[in-house]
Amino acid sequence: MAKIEDKVDLYDDRGNKLLGDVPITALSPLRNPAIRKICGLVARLAAVDLAGLEKRISSGAIAGKQMIIRNKGMDLDIVGKGKAIASQMKDMLEVEAGDETRADLLAGGKRLLVEVPSARILADYSAARTNVCAALTQALIDTFDVDMWKASDIKGAVWGMYPQDPAMTGSVVATLVDVPISNEGPGYTLRNIPVNHIAATVRKRAMPGACLSMVLEESACYEMGDAVGPFERGHLLDFAYEGLNANNMLFNLIKENGQDGTLGDVVYALVEKAKADGVAKPKTKLGSGYTVFGTDDLQMWNAYASTGMLAAVMVNCAAMRAGQPVPSSIMYFNEMLEHDTGLPGVDYGKAQGASVSSSFFSHSIYGGGGPGVFHGNHIVTRHAKGQFIPCFCAAMCIDADTQYFAPSRTSGLYGEVLGSIPEFAEPMKAVAEGAKEIM
Amino acid sequence: MPQYTPGSSLVGENRRKFMDPSKKLEKLRDIAEEDIVRMLGHRAPGEAYKSIHPPIEEMEEPECSVREMVKPTPGAAAGDRIRYVQFTDSMFFAPATPRIRPMMWFTRYRGVDPGVLSGRTIVEARERDVEAIAKEYMDNETYDTARTGLRGRTVHGHSVRLDENGVMFDALRRWSRDPNGDIKYVKDMVGGAMDKEVVLGKPLSEDELRKRTTTFRNAQGGVWMEEDDPEVADVISEIHWNRTWGGFQPFIARSDIAGNKDVGVKGLKLYTPRGGVE
Numbered sequence: 122m123a124k125i126e127d128k129v130d131l132y133d134d135r136g137n138k139l140l141g142d143v144p145i146t147a148l149s150p151l152r153n154p155a156i157r158k159i160c161g162l163v164a165r166l167a168a169v170d171l172a173g174l175e176k177r178i179s180s181g182a183i184a185g186k187q188m189i190i191r192n193k194g195m196d197l198d199i200v201g202k203g204k205a206i207a208s209q210m211k212d213m214l215e216v217e218a219g220d221e222t223r224a225d226l227l228a229g230g231k232r233l234l235v236e237v238p239s240a241r242i243l244a245d246y247s248a249a250r251t252n253v254c255a256a257l258t259q260a261l262i263d264t265f266d267v268d269m270w271k272a273s274d275i276k277g278a279v280w281g282m283y284p285q286d287p288a289m290t291g292s293v294v295a296t297l298v299d300v301p302i303s304n305e306g307p308g309y310t311l312r313n314i315p316v317n318h319i320a321a322t323v324r325k326r327a328m329p330g331a332c333l334s335m336v337l338e339e340s341a342c343y344e345m346g347d348a349v350g351p352f353e354r355g356h357l358l359d360f361a362y363e364g365l366n367a368n369n370m371l372f373n374l375i376k377e378n379g380q381d382g383t384l385g386d387v388v389y390a391l392v393e394k395a396k397a398d399g400v401a402k403p404k405t406k407l408g409s410g411y412t413v414f415g416t417d418d419l420q421m422w423n424a425y426a427s428t429g430m431l432a433a434v435m436v437n438c439a440a441m442r443a444g445q446p447v448p449s450s451i452m453y454f455n456e457m458l459e460h461d462t463g464l465p466g467v468d469y470g471k472a473q474g475a476s477v478s479s480s481f482f483s484h485s486i487y488g489g490g491g492p493g494v495f496h497g498n499h500i501v502t503r504h505a506k507g508q509f510i511p512c513f514c515a516a517m518c519i520d521a522d523t524q525y526f527a528p529s530r531t532s533g534l535y536g537e538v539l540g541s542i543p544e545f546a547e548p549m550k551a552v553a554e555g556a557k558e559i560m
Numbered sequence: 561m562p563q564y565t566p567g568s569s570l571v572g573e574n575r576r577k578f579m580d581p582s583k584k585l586e587k588l589r590d591i592a593e594e595d596i597v598r599m600l601g602h603r604a605p606g607e608a609y610k611s612i613h614p615p616i617e618e619m620e621e622p623e624c625s626v627r628e629m630v631k632p633t634p635g636a637a638a639g640d641r642i643r644y645v646q647f648t649d650s651m652f653f654a655p656a657t658p659r660i661r662p663m664m665w666f667t668r669y670r671g672v673d674p675g676v677l678s679g680r681t682i683v684e685a686r687e688r689d690v691e692a693i694a695k696e697y698m699d700n701e702t703y704d705t706a707r708t709g710l711r712g713r714t715v716h717g718h719s720v721r722l723d724e725n726g727v728m729f730d731a732l733r734r735w736s737r738d739p740n741g742d743i744k745y746v747k748d749m750v751g752g753a754m755d756k757e758v759v760l761g762k763p764l765s766e767d768e769l770r771k772r773t774t775t776f777r778n779a780q781g782g783v784w785m786e787e788d789d790p791e792v793a794d795v796i797s798e799i800h801w802n803r804t805w806g807g808f809q810p811f812i813a814r815s816d817i818a819g820n821k822d823v824g825v826k827g828l829k830l831y832t833p834r835g836g837v838e
Contacts, residue, residue, distance in 0.1 A: 123811075134625045327626040351811040372625075379629035385581070385667030389562040405823045407791045409568035413798055413823045419810040439630035441671030441686060442616060443642060449673050453666050460565045463798040463823070469806025470799075480675055519626060521613050523642060 125354045129367035131553045134328035136372040139553035145357040147556035148365065150340035155555030159333070159544050160311060160340050163297045164246040165237045167253040168538040171206075172231040174278060174293045175199040183277040185291030193274055197265045203230040209260040214252060216240040227538060234538045246310060250289070250296045254280050257294065295534060305498045308345030311337045312497030316514040320493070321528040321536030322545050327435055327518040328366065333548040334514035335364030338497050338507045347506050358424035359508055363431050365549060370394065370425075374432035384437045384450055388457045391429030400425055401462060413463040426467045427508040430454045434512040435519065444492045444520035447513050448480035472505040479513075493517045493526040565663075569789035574774045578656070578664040578702065585700040588761075595758040596695045599710055601748035602643045602687060609687050611639035633671040635686020642673075645694040646682040646749070647708055648715045650728040653769040653782065654707035656681075658718075660774045664702070669693060679718030680711060698760070701772055705743035706763030709734070712750035726763065735760075779836040786830050794824025 125146050131139045150156045177183065181193040199206065207224040210233075215222040220238040227234055235256075237249040258279045262272055281292030287302050299313045316334060323329040339360045342348045348356040361367040374394075378386045395401040396414075400422050404415035416422045433454040437446050455466030455473035466473045478501035483492045497503055497510045517528060528536065544551040564579040566572060577583045594605040603609065613619065616637050621627050649656050656664075661681040662674035672693070673684040683693060697703060698710065706727040709717060711734070720729040725737055732751035735743050744759040764772070776785035776792070785792050805814055815821060 136625075325622040326624040328624075351809070355810055375626060376629050379626075380631050381670070383581070383667055383670050385562075385579075385663075392562070407566060407568075407794065407823070409566060409572060409791055411563050411566040411791065411795070413795060415814065417813070419802075419806055419814075423806065423810065435626045436630055437666075437671060439626050440633050440636065441642075441673070441689075442627075442632050442636040443671075443673075443686075445642070445684065446671075446673035449662065449675060453662050453674070457564075457663055457666065459799045460795065461563050463795050463802070465799060465802040465806050469810065470803035471807075484675065515626070518622075518624065521616065521619065521621075521636070521639075523612055 122350055125357065127354070127358065127361075129361045129365075130369070131361075131549070131556070132366045132369040132372060133549050133553075134326065134332075134366065134372070136369055136376070138369075139550060140557055143361075143553070143556050143560065145354070145361050147559050148357055148361055148552065149353070150336070150343050152559055153552060153555040154558055155544055155548075155551035156336055156340060158555075159336055159548065159551070161239060162236070162542065162544070163311060163314070163337065165239060165242070165249045166297065166539070167235045167237065167249055168295045168534050169233040169235065169253070169257060170231070170293050170295070170534060171199050171203055171226075171233050177293065178274070178278050183274055184281045188277075188282070188291060190274075195265075195267075195271060195274065197261070199261070200230050202264050203233065205264050206257070206260045207233055209263060210235065210253070210256040213256045213259065214238065214241070227541070232534065232538060234541075245301065246298060247300055250292075250294060250300065253294050253296075254289075254292065297535065297539070299498075303498070305500070305503055306345075308341060308347075309498045309503070311341035311344065312503070312510070315494045315496050315531065316510060316517050317493040317526065317528040317532040318535040318539075319514050320517040321532035322539040323518065323548070324536070324540060324546070325518045325528060327439070327515040328371070329546075329548055330518040331431055331511035331515040332364045332366075332552070333545065334511040335360055335507060336548055336552065338510050339364070341497065342506050345506075355420040355423060356507060358420055359427045362424040363427040363508055364511060365552060371428050371432055374429060375435055378432075378436050379439075382436055384433045384454060385457060387429060387433040387436050388454055388461065391425060391432070392458065392461055395422065395425045398425075401464060404463070416464060419465075422464060423467065423469070426455075426458060426464075427472075429458065430467050430472065430508065431512055431515060435515050438516045439519045442519060442521040443523045444513075444516040445483065445524065447492050447516035448476045448483055451476040451509070451512055452480065467508050468505040472509050475502055475504045475509055491524045491526040493520075493524055493528060493531060565792075566795040567789050567792045569783045569792075570771065571774060571776055571783045571785075572789055572792060574655075574772060575660055578660055578774060579667050581668045585696075585702060587699050588701055588703070588764075589699055591695065591698055591758065591760065593691070593695060595756075596691060596698065598754055598756065599745055599748050599758055600643070600645060600691065600694055601712070601750060601752055601754075602641075602690075609638065609640050612641050613639040615639050633686055633689050635689040636671055638686075638688065640686040640688055642684055643687045643690045644682050644684045644712075645690050645697075645710070646680055646712055646715065647697070647703075648680045648711045648718050648728070650707040650709075650717065650722070651719050651775065651777065652707060652722055652726075652728070652780075653766075653773045653775065653777070654728075655704055655764075655769070655772045655774065656702040656708065657775045661702075665693065677715075680715040704764050704769060704772075705760040707769065710745070710749050712748075714751065726766070778832060778834065784834065786828060787834065790824065790828070793828070797825050798823045
């Protein structure tokens, strides 16, 4: 098998060079320490809404909205005793003294961020959620000396509707990744995170948002078996150019077309760039004078197309300051690209295909929904591998709260908790630093 | 220079003309802005724009480089509501087609969200941007008063036979035809009452429609893509070849794949007679 020898320069979201001559193999989720840390934390972090739990237990609304048992309320000062609860949980979750376990209070003690040590995950990442639920239940029972007759209410309030509902609806413990039963298929764990959570985490900055989203999507592609052998280079190129602003192409496309450019201008600017770089080459001239283009490197063409697609989404959505045009922007970026050149659209037609159904599901044609609650773990989004969902995240970052499902409404807790971790807040810088360590 | 789309026929040329923003589309009528607002029915003529957020300048936007590089449209800058305009194009040689509409809007407008459905094409945008699009695209040559409809709901008509005057079917009878041949709107886009009728004018002649159309159609003297302009089908075939190549093994050379090495399908056998089967 041919060795992957491509190198790129990495730039940040403002067009400043972060690192030069980076072998794209240093961006592999299997090797890059920052990506490994991000994925590890995504699987092992849990956020607990202590204030919400307190309210829930006092009102008897044990497993969320409609699960209310009147007269079952208990007045427990959970926020007030947060320190003791957190301390006991840390003791219980720790495997070896000094390992990565932590239980930190945030937002004036109203929220709790728990990191479960990796040693607890033997085969199933659900161990993070189950162990936090169990530790929290035990800490509450001990802290407030809850007797046997009331302990089940505590358990219900923490675990939600588990075990009647294996998806644990109503649990106060939130993890970024969902339970395995909610995954569309094997390897989809990291794709099952709504883009609003990511948008809130990066404080609604479009380029870092797209980057973090693509870190997770591309990492999932490795876990899905989509990036094995000769296919790996394609994924790494897509990730470098679209997600990490390699060679500053993404930034330049936006900058050149930001003031008065249309989506079409981005399409044709991308084609000119591909021609100038020798990625698209004339193949045949037809009767009307139309030239059909070909390529000697289809994986590189796909990386260029993916970058253009994200730039086109950003330019069109930002002009409208709204997230809703993301599916139509994806669809017509690809349609216009294909008919201008004869070369295939992003992910060889799969991004365009997924955009058709995404338009339906994001415009309330089939029930309520919006691009903010989209993720890669869904029948209408999953077909394009890696390049598609970052566009949705960028669009929701740009949205000026025109959507019902806005990040502030759906993902405040995630934003508060994860936004405080440097790798999540500045993923472009973190991945570049990670690459530097292993170059 | 962009090529936009292939084709050596008049249809190919018209498609490129619609898509190329450097080509000015011919203005066939001048509908008053107030009448456009009246027909859209989103606000009363003269009424102020409603907003869903404060003007962008007054908002505290995140420190996002994309926002800093991309200027909002006038409607977005003012915080307008998002509204829509929707057209139905008759398959009987209406100048525009559902597929060509989003492509011409995407090359000519910023901040738009078009959607193509089976027989209608919607474009959503900020309210004052929608009004600008509606005005331009009801005034210019992409709109024929008999074969193009402004329809918010009950859009049916695109593939329905025409009436005896060559006018597209409309179940809500939003429009009527004056004895002198003028088409006028008596109801708004969704079929609601209007305080005043809006006269759009006379339809184009059949010859004129065939000169301006962007639809291939093997019937009634239309341009038959497979026979008359095979280059268009050849490019579509090439795109599909390349998609399949990428779906199989994007790391090999196209020339290593057994089968057609050239563009298009040679010797394509056409079983339909010219003029179609009616």
